[in-house]
Amino acid sequence: MNDTYPAGGPDRLDLHIKGKFYRAASGGRLHVLGELSIAVANGEVAAIVGPSGCGKTTLLRIIVGLDKEFEGSVQLPAHGRLGIVFQEPRLLPWRTVEENVRLAAPHVSDAALSTLFATLGLSEHGRHYPGELSLGLARRVALARALAVEPDLLVLDEPFVSLDDALAARLRGELVELVSRRPVTTLLVTHDVDEAIAVADRIFLLSASPARLLAEVPIERPRATRTAEQLAALRTAIERSGDPR
Amino acid sequence: MNSLVRVASIVLLLAAWFAGSHALGARLLPEPQTVGLAILQEARSGALAFNLGITLARVAVSFVIAMVLGTMLGLAMGRVALFDRLVDSWLVVLLNLPALVIIVLAYVWAGLTETAAIAAVALNKLPVATVTVREGARALDHMLDEMAAVFRMSPWVRLRHVVLPQLAPYLAAAARSGLSLVWKIVLIVELLGRPNGVGFQIGVAFQLFDVTRILAYALAFIAVMLAIETFLVQPLERHLSRWRTRPA
Numbered sequence: 335m336n337d338t339y340p341a342g343g344p345d346r347l348d349l350h351i352k353g354k355f356y357r358a359a360s361g362g363r364l365h366v367l368g369e370l371s372i373a374v375a376n377g378e379v380a381a382i383v384g385p386s387g388c389g390k391t392t393l394l395r396i397i398v399g400l401d402k403e404f405e406g407s408v409q410l411p412a413h414g415r416l417g418i419v420f421q422e423p424r425l426l427p428w429r430t431v432e433e434n435v436r437l438a439a440p441h442v443s444d445a446a447l448s449t450l451f452a453t454l455g456l457s458e459h460g461r462h463y464p465g466e467l468s469l470g471l472a473r474r475v476a477l478a479r480a481l482a483v484e485p486d487l488l489v490l491d492e493p494f495v496s497l498d499d500a501l502a503a504r505l506r507g508e509l510v511e512l513v514s515r516r517p518v519t520t521l522l523v524t525h526d527v528d529e530a531i532a533v534a535d536r537i538f539l540l541s542a543s544p545a546r547l548l549a550e551v552p553i554e555r556p557r558a559t560r561t562a563e564q565l566a567a568l569r570t571a572i573e574r575s576g577d578p579r
Numbered sequence: 580m581n582s583l584v585r586v587a588s589i590v591l592l593l594a595a596w597f598a599g600s601h602a603l604g605a606r607l608l609p610e611p612q613t614v615g616l617a618i619l620q621e622a623r624s625g626a627l628a629f630n631l632g633i634t635l636a637r638v639a640v641s642f643v644i645a646m647v648l649g650t651m652l653g654l655a656m657g658r659v660a661l662f663d664r665l666v667d668s669w670l671v672v673l674l675n676l677p678a679l680v681i682i683v684l685a686y687v688w689a690g691l692t693e694t695a696a697i698a699a700v701a702l703n704k705l706p707v708a709t710v711t712v713r714e715g716a717r718a719l720d721h722m723l724d725e726m727a728a729v730f731r732m733s734p735w736v737r738l739r740h741v742v743l744p745q746l747a748p749y750l751a752a753a754a755r756s757g758l759s760l761v762w763k764i765v766l767i768v769e770l771l772g773r774p775n776g777v778g779f780q781i782g783v784a785f786q787l788f789d790v791t792r793i794l795a796y797a798l799a800f801i802a803v804m805l806a807i808e809t810f811l812v813q814p815l816e817r818h819l820s821r822w823r824t825r826p827a
Binding site: 398399400415416417418420422424426427428429433437438439463465479483 | 722723725726728729730731732736740741744747819822823
């Protein structure tokens, strides 16, 4: 019914979905995802933008292999090593920050880890337990954990929701810095067009449920040279092509 | 202040014992110092250490067997609905089978052997541990499970760092209630079919109507169990819950 090729494929993410249904409690079939195809090139940061409840998270769960009940195929880049940041940090509360990262990434070197922690402002928190951290810090730990595995595909599910704007912007900046320093194929799911424009090289616009692809918007200019006017123009273009809200 | 209350409560207990002994007579309830002397005498002859050791070994072995099997069964039942339905009725039977029936049947079927004794005790404790761990397994956080799956953590890492820490409170509860249950059942098993141990000694003392000796062995063993609770169980629990934020 579906195929997942975790390894040996070309260096890009290839996703073809023919359809995804949920069995509703009332007995009927709920159509969550329509037919859609997404391809993300090696080292590219792609954003999936769509209204709340359109099936974005379902799409991510299919890509990372947590949901195998769908029609279509997923091909992960290279060796298919995954780094993921869920909407909630999902840290192990009984392990320290450093242990949380090392359990997911047993092969990470001390040097790589301390650089990662320094970039994300976690150097002081390695021995803390997640319960002692603010949500912003916990999100950073989740990001550090996902990057420490040196993933072939980094998946981010609304990683900056329920943070205040300033903090979200700072974390977004740190993410951009990290994926610019060492390019990693990235898939960011968000309902926020501005966030997508700030971070991504390519934006996929999804319709309301059952999600279909409304538009694919490549952003040619490198992130660092994007000006406010260009971003505003891009935003208008995106809203005209799909009105994702 | 707390320790003062504790000491006062022990003094009060001793005073009540003393008064009771005078009311009932030394034959029915010997005075505390008589029992204390009996403990010393048994200790000097080496009989106390020998019998305590034997009983403790039986408690330890059957406790470990019951906990390990109970954890495995409970985990499987909490996670796999089909397995739960399959085994649940057996569990209810085992839970409601009187300890005495299990012990007698074990001795009848396997003879008056050490294996029969250990198996009978473990079988008595097993369903209680299983039920407790099953509750824990049902409450496991599937979000952490998914996290572990996406990061491709090995089965061992998942068990050790994701599953067992979530089960820790349930395991602690099972261990607590289990330890006291197991040692009480071990004594009955020894009374009915073993030639040594605290239960055997109490059986002999019962036939001789030697209340002093009964109390001496019971108190000595309670002291041992208290020491285990204070120096083993409590520090272990503190270590396992070190990550919980405590109010400052």
